[in-house]
Amino acid sequence: MGRYPVTDGVKDRIAGGAIARAGLLDSADIDRSAALVAEAEAAGLETIRVLFTDQNGILRGKTVVASALTSVLADGLAAPSTLLLKDTSHRTVFPVWQADGDVAGGMRGAGDVLMVPDPATFRVLPWAPHSAWLLCDLRYRDGAEMPMCTRGILRNATARLADQAKALVVGLEVEFHVFRVLDPRLEHTDATMPAQPPITQNIAQGYQFLTEQNYDALEPVMDSLRRALQGLGLPIRSMEVEMGPSQIEFTFDPADPMTHADNMVMLRTAVKEICQRQGLHATFMCKPALPNAAASGWHLHQSLVDVATGANLFMPEGQGITNTASAWIAGLLAHAAAGCLLSTPTVNGYKRYQPHQLAPNRIVWGRDNRGAMIRGLMSQGDLASRIENRVAEPTANPYLLFASQIIAGMDGLAQGMQAPMAVEDPYDAAATALPESLLAAIEAFGASALYRQALGGDFVEYLCRIRRAEWDRYHLTVSAWEQQEYFSLY
Numbered sequence: 001m002g003r004y005p006v007t008d009g010v011k012d013r014i015a016g017g018a019i020a021r022a023g024l025l026d027s028a029d030i031d032r033s034a035a036l037v038a039e040a041e042a043a044g045l046e047t048i049r050v051l052f053t054d055q056n057g058i059l060r061g062k063t064v065v066a067s068a069l070t071s072v073l074a075d076g077l078a079a080p081s082t083l084l085l086k087d088t089s090h091r092t093v094f095p096v097w098q099a100d101g102d103v104a105g106g107m108r109g110a111g112d113v114l115m116v117p118d119p120a121t122f123r124v125l126p127w128a129p130h131s132a133w134l135l136c137d138l139r140y141r142d143g144a145e146m147p148m149c150t151r152g153i154l155r156n157a158t159a160r161l162a163d164q165a166k167a168l169v170v171g172l173e174v175e176f177h178v179f180r181v182l183d184p185r186l187e188h189t190d191a192t193m194p195a196q197p198p199i200t201q202n203i204a205q206g207y208q209f210l211t212e213q214n215y216d217a218l219e220p221v222m223d224s225l226r227r228a229l230q231g232l233g234l235p236i237r238s239m240e241v242e243m244g245p246s247q248i249e250f251t252f253d254p255a256d257p258m259t260h261a262d263n264m265v266m267l268r269t270a271v272k273e274i275c276q277r278q279g280l281h282a283t284f285m286c287k288p289a290l291p292n293a294a295a296s297g298w299h300l301h302q303s304l305v306d307v308a309t310g311a312n313l314f315m316p317e318g319q320g321i322t323n324t325a326s327a328w329i330a331g332l333l334a335h336a337a338a339g340c341l342l343s344t345p346t347v348n349g350y351k352r353y354q355p356h357q358l359a360p361n362r363i364v365w366g367r368d369n370r371g372a373m374i375r376g377l378m379s380q381g382d383l384a385s386r387i388e389n390r391v392a393e394p395t396a397n398p399y400l401l402f403a404s405q406i407i408a409g410m411d412g413l414a415q416g417m418q419a420p421m422a423v424e425d426p427y428d429a430a431a432t433a434l435p436e437s438l439l440a441a442i443e444a445f446g447a448s449a450l451y452r453q454a455l456g457g458d459f460v461e462y463l464c465r466i467r468r469a470e471w472d473r474y475h476l477t478v479s480a481w482e483q484q485e486y487f488s489l490y
Helices: 008-015 027-042 066-075 150-162 212-231 257-277 323-334 336-343 348-352 398-414 438-446 449-455 457-475 480-486
Strands: 047-053 059-065 077-080 112-117 123-125 128-139 166-183 199-202 236-241 247-252 280-283 298-306 365-367 374-377 386-392
Touching: 008 027, 008 066, 027 066, 047 066, 047 112, 047 150, 059 066, 059 077, 059 128, 128 150, 128 257, 150 166, 150 257, 150 398, 166 257, 166 386, 166 398, 212 236, 212 247, 212 257, 247 257, 257 280, 257 398, 298 323, 298 398, 323 336, 323 374, 323 386, 323 398, 336 386, 336 398, 336 438, 336 449, 336 457, 348 438, 398 449, 438 457, 449 457
Parallel strands: 047 128, 365 374
Antiparallel strands: 047 059, 077 112, 112 128, 123 128, 166 199, 166 247, 166 280, 166 298, 236 247, 298 386, 374 386
């Protein structure tokens, strides 16, 4: 920004707008916002997609014509509060029309909330170059902080860590599938809630992990995705052939949590939109119900840095691990069961926790052990010393996932915890198991004193209610297994 001329009228409009009056913009923010208008005009943009990340990690929002950008940057943009009250079927699960109903955050009546743009997230879309993304925080209409804004939750968590002169650095490994669409299921009878899934086929055979020939078969799709993601400014490091049919992994260079949380929601949305335009279906669903499909995970690399010196606090001086690394690991392990609601928020994700499948099923850590929940990659002199938490599924809301790591790790530091001995047998039945279902994770999260203190009791109850609505729909649905088991027998 700053490369294009800024008119005084635009700057004055933003400086006098509702967002600035609410104290949400400083002089630097006003300058950045005004420069953004000039940049959009120079790029010849026609539309701006003004978006926020909802509780399920899905981008939602409105599209405005480019001439309305100044107004959006000055005053924000209203959106229905019910978008924050929906489960993954897009059903509103709170009684917003009842006078005495239990509605989170005072959102009875389906009134509006305020989307407050972050100019740093502005991206022209390589696959739709007349349009751009602009991500937002959520606020109440008067500008007051909204506890259900997951971007705000992460910002608050990183600020608490910064108060201790520490910063988290994260790196991403994200697995997903890309299939060819045979039938998009667009008949009227398919427009259910949620919609009927498309019928697909593989674009490459699987179980040829990291083979060159399989990469070449996938390269046209990989190249299309890579170029678009790089055009968005995402720091792609590698594109890899994963184990399963049509399964891909993208990895990212390290960055701060907010940058990579924004990158993750952009990645998921961009991949799905680009594939959709090419007659393909991309899915970040953990374990698709397709023959021979493999489960997808999201591996989160993380290290802690001293803000004053830049020193990696996980890099050991000898053969052991640092006290900081030990306490951080111990905190993650201590709160792993409760944190699963933030790392593994779907019914489907718990079906990945199977032994001997390169996925964890126990709450343990090990040195360079891909079967453990936490894989330690720390050695003397290695400036990239870090841990890799392998618990998450790719559907997780990244703002909540990263916040959960900070909250649990900081508790380990505050309590002076020590990590247990590293394991060599991560699937040993003697170790504590990860939750076996979404219901178990809901119960653990709801009972967590740490998460209630860090996120507020209202947010904990709010998220538990949304996830429980999904669980109830799942376990009350008569399954194919039940039909096969009982229909003929009785």
